[in-house]
Amino acid sequence: MVNGSTNARRVLVLEDEPEIADVVQSYLRRDGLQPVTYGTIRSALAAIAKEKFGLMILDVGLPDGSGFEVLRESVASGRRIPAIVLTARGEESDRVVGLELGADDYVIKPFSPRELMARVHALLRRIDERSSSGIVARQLRIGGIEIDPSSHEVRVEGRPAQLTATEFRILSILAGSPGEVFTRATMLDRLHDTGNIFERTLDRHINNLRKKIERDNHNPSYVVTVYGVGYKLRRP
Template identity: 40%
Template sequence: MRILLVEDDPSLGEGLRTVLRRAAYAVDWLQDGASALAAIRGGGLDLVVLDLGLPRKDGLDVIREARRAGATVPILVLSARERAADRMLGLDLGADDYVGKPFDNGELLARVRALLRRSSGQASPTLAFAGLALDPASLTVTWQGRVVDLPRREVALLRLLMEHPGRIVTRETAQQRLYGWDEDVASNAVDVHVHHLRKRLHPALIRTVRGVGYALDDPANDAA
């Protein structure tokens, strides 16, 4: 999952980026409203965490113009503005949720997960498929009832595949959802993650679609 973080306070922004990355999200961090609006219009994002008091363009203007441009990405407002009028205006302009500063990191992550579930049409907080289960809150993965310890990047890839079981996820899409703009990525990074997942879980769980990408399959179908 790819999150755009827009926060002009360097200390808070760095802290938030760390918290989100530890939760297995790819995070792109921007510090002004004009750049944020351009990134939202460019697409490829799963969620925007947006401060309101931003240089170059206020956060409320970012929301207004993004929605007018047809952007449907969920927007979570993060702001120290305490007036109810500001919160209502942000929601009426198209924000999906509002968290006031200061905030608890655990609550923020819970709201992020809720918005991502809602946008993907997922009712249950836990992903499950063919003996595989993933809890996005704890990043716990179980296979046939056994807990499997995985690095956060592989949890993120598994989460992406489990949200679209049976559907092909291209390498390009997987790479975009796993790595931020500022991270160096090897050309075969996604392939390596898939190889590790097959070794730790089941060799037939992830199907390669040659020249395109990968899809999650039920290993029982392979055995049949």
């Protein structure tokens, strides 16, 4: 069972294939979540504009467009909703685009409902996590970056930065020990429950994080690469 507010348990499911939608809904309800299913981009966009959801499961290929449109609107609106993207087998471009747009995880179709639920619960744990070992558990300011774990918010020079749950987790790990170099192996170990995180996608998440918190992501002031070793958070 999943604890928390009603909004946190509400899951937007964007899937136009009735058989898949029915299975996903059944598993979500079984685990105490409240799925609300939509079969078109238009209906899903209307829903996120007026309702609150704790999580989205988005199919990429819909009759009236791409599920990425819903993900993009969620981020652009400033009310970013954690998201898992469903992609076709072998479509690496979809997975890459999804991560770059702010998706927290992806599942390849056809998928096992149990795998999907494992990823749903892993993402919910990351969202709820506030004080795990090595994660910032107090409000912290490093240079122009303010990290507030209680509200899961990050501000850069006073402006809110819309980070994904994975990006927030990475920043929190680094901010827990400013100046300390974290090897890729250490980062992957800390992110072991974060789904499809391996060296290639870790680097991609780091790049996306830099785009959101650095003035020049090609010449970063905060998240610095220590070549041949890993990453560290530098105090400017």
